[in-house]
Amino acid sequence: MTFLTHLTCSQTGETLPPGQLHNLSPAGAPLLVHYDLQKARATLTRDQIAKGPATMWRYAPLLPVSDLANIVSLGEGFTPIVRANRLGARLGAKNLLIKDESLNPTGTFKARGMSAAISMAKELGAKKLAAPSAGNAAGALAAYAAAAGLEAHIFMPRDVPQANYIECRMCGAHVTLVDGLISDCGRIVAERKQSEGWFEVSTLKEPYRIEGKKTMGLELAEQLGWRLPDAIFYPTGGGVGMIGMWKAFDELDQLGWIDSKRPKMIAVQAAGCAPIVKAFEEGREVSEFWKGATTAASGLRVPKALGDFLVLRAIRESGGTAIVVTDQELLDAGQLLAETEGLFVAPEGSACLAALEKLLQSKFLNAEDEIVIYNTGTGLKYLENWSTRLRPEPRPEERLGGLIQPR
Secondary structure: OOOEEEEEEOOOOOEEOOOOOOOOOOOOOOEEEEEOHHHHHHHOOHHHHHOOOOOHHHHHHHOOOOOHHHOOOOOOOOOOEEEOHHHHHHHOOOEEEEEEHHHOHHHEOHHHHHHHHHHHHHHOOOOEEEEEOOOHHHHHHHHHHHHHOOEEEEEEEOOOOHHHHHHHHHOOOEEEEEOOOHHHHHHHHHHHHHHHOOEEOOOOOOOOHHHHHHHHHHHHHHHOOOOOOOEEEEEOOOOHHHHHHHHHHHHHHHHOOOOOOOOEEEEEEEOOEOHHHHHHHOOOOOOOOOOOOOOOOHHHOOOOOOOHHHHHHHHHHHOOEEEEEOHHHHHHHHHHHHHHHOOOEOHHHHHHHHHHHHHHHOOOOOOOOEEEEEEOEEHHHHHHHHHHHOOOOOOHHHHOOOOOOOO
16 A cells, blocks of 8 residues: 655645656646655554565555556566675775665666556556656666557656667657757757647656655665665756655655665766856756757756755755765776776766765765765666776786787
């Protein structure tokens, strides 16, 4: 069963009923999902959760689906936490953990949000779904829509990684490549959705992708023995994962499953597209549209996040920060991670490693802190970017330490 009660506007607090399809609130803001957590506290236990499936749906009572038959799942969630001892020693972090979301279906954390959103779209009667995407959300939408038997209409910038485009086409989605950014793709969806009969599942333009993403926070707490680390690094484009995790921690606190300690929430952006960082540094509550956005980490190329005020709120309430890294820094960090820990990650995930190095050097974090980095996807989806990092293959005699003499 679900303890879902209602939805509220994230800006005005206006209440909306569940049980029907919603996009934004009447005020044009993201909607947040609420549960009867007092009732849940009286009837739900951590031991019951532990007996659930090894997927994000072990938390079904804290998710919005009312009929379990409507759950559209490909096995998402319950991804491993990898202790990065060798890399931590290089960087000066004694307790460095990597939450590896690359092992989700479709290879990225986007599977969580789309599983929840498409399960609810199915439950509430949607037939055609549409969204803009910088790449990975598109792949997840295509896969979960296919599993649900729903149409998917996807709009992506023309220069998205080829893997994302192929994945969408293979799953039967209707794909349009756009000469522009994700914001241009979003405008097309908004202009056409009413005439085409599409239900929009864009980032934060429906309420349930947050709920799927919040399971990263629920899961982290459970995997750490129902406690939270000192700091969380999160690559921030649309910022739904940051919003969802912060929501999860509050819900767990109300359930009495964790104490009041919160990790420093650290938003990481690329130098070529850093609207959240700029707003944080200027003390603003919302960001400005970032002109000319460009970065090798396509998931970070979001010029203006709809939920920027929620991201900034989480950063400030947690005593965290927002930090920028260059493409060169994030690519270098990705290679270092692969060479030291054997993890081939997405550029967005490697951006967090570059940011960690800076915050250790500045003493914002210290060597004893327990630090969790979210790698949001597999490096296999970014082969065009990573191929530029490869050094020339050594000659055989060099590879074997000079034991073989050239002829």
